[in-house]
Amino acid sequence: LIWAAQNGHIHVVSLLLRHGVHPDVHDSSGNTATHYAAGYGWLNVMKFLIENGAHPDLKNDWNSSPAMIAMLKNHFGCLDYLMELEDVDKSMVDNEGRSVISQLCMNYNPDTL
Secondary structure, eight states: OOOHHHHTOOHHHHHHHTTOOTOBBBBSOOOOHHHHHHTTHHHHHHHHHTTTTOOTTOOTTTOOOOHHHHHHHOHHHHHHHHOOTTTTTOOOOOOTTTHHHHHHHTTTTTOOO
């Protein structure tokens, strides 16, 4: 599932979910398929995962959420979608005490604020 999400293969993601793969399966660093979809800018895959039960706010081993990953990788379509979800904690911080909002301010990009 993670490989399919990372590579934007929504049909493979769909097939795996239909055959019982848990949408929040994670790698050895705690990154879920949603983290990978957000990190590679696959908005359609990320939406599909969330619509099919993936939790949009899970943290990896560095306490980074998919929203944080999307922001760090400049995938603002993914970030915008995630920030609109009620289930996403906008004040969540990573292991270094950074939130998505503080990172946006530090890396000031008027298109994202």
